[in-house]
Amino acid sequence: MTAKKAVILLSGGLDSATVLAMAHADGYECYALGxxxxxxxxxxxxxxxxxxxxxxxxxxxxxxxxxxxIGGSALTDDAIEVPEEETSGIPVTYVPARNTVFLSIALGWAEVLGAQDIFVGVNAVDYSGYPDCRPEYIEAYEKMANLATRAGVEGNKLAIRAPLMNMSKADIVTKGARLGVDYSLTVSCYQALPDGAACRRCDSCRLRAAGFAEAGLQDPTVYVP
Structure with missing residues (x-):
């Protein structure tokens, strides 16, 4: 029997690593896309x-x-500083339309591979207020994907799977640890050094550290001294 294929959006962070492990455990032949x-x-x-x-x-x-x-984000414009304190509203680390762009390319690759599933590590619980991490967005994108592709039109329905959507960071860490994810390999920091050392102060670092603490697991992150 031929294994089912899936495209996995893989950033190198904690969430996407967990999603890759989950898809692999579910029997998918995984094609990682960064x-x-x-x-x-x-x-x-x-x-x-x-x-x-x-x-x-x-x-x-x-x-x-x-x-x-095009800039417009602290992650793509060096003139915009990465915030190191909690902020309200959509933060400056939001990259305009990033998930839409990434999913579009994932969609194209999925069609080429004959994969009907695309996995993405978006989360609506412990997240930074990004509009493209909400369940409404994923539902709308999946609908569009099946209207705009040959696969969808010919009845090979495509699914955008976001298994972390309703999980806390602690739940994600616990799930990944059970699946054997080596979190020491992952980098979540918004302003990590070239060697991966994390700043400890940005929003992503704070969420990650809190997740490990709440899960009762050792945080393997290497932080800047």
């Missing part, structure tokens, strides 16, 4: 490579994009 989009924290690209190899991805593809050319 993006070199001009992000400030390039250490995540190396992390993604290690995670993909460690969790048995069949292939790990990195697509180069230039979102830095």
């Amino acid at each position: 993006f070199d989009y001009g992000q400030r924290h390039e250490a995540e690209l190396l992390a993604a490579q290690k995670v993909a190899k460690g969790l048995g991805a069949v292939e790990h593809k990195v697509v180069k994009l230039d979102l830095r050319s």
Whole structure:
């Protein structure tokens, strides 16, 4: 019997690593997809490579994009500082339309591979207020995907799967640990050093640390002294 294929959006962070492990455990033949989009924290690209190899991805593809050319985010514009205190509303670390762009390319690759499932690690519980991490967005995108593709039109329904959507960061860490995810390979920090050392102060670092603490598990993150 031929294994079912899935495209997994893999950033190199904690959430996407957990999603890859979950898809693999569910019997999918996993094709990991990452993006070199001009992000400030390039250490995540190396992390993604290690995670993909460690969790048995069949292939790990990195697509180069230039979102830095339009800017508009602290992650793609060095003139905008990464906030180190909690803020209200949509934070400056939101990258305009990032998930829409990423999912579009994942959708194209899924069609080429004959994969009917795309996995993404968005989360509506412990997240930073990004509009493209909500369940309404995922539902709308899946509907669009089946209207706009040959696969969908010909009856091979495509599914956008977001298994972390309603999980807390502690739940995610616990699930991943049970599946054997080596979180020491992952990088979550918005302003990580080239070697992956995390700042400890940004929103992503705080959420990650709180998740490990609440789960009662040791945080393997290497932090800047």
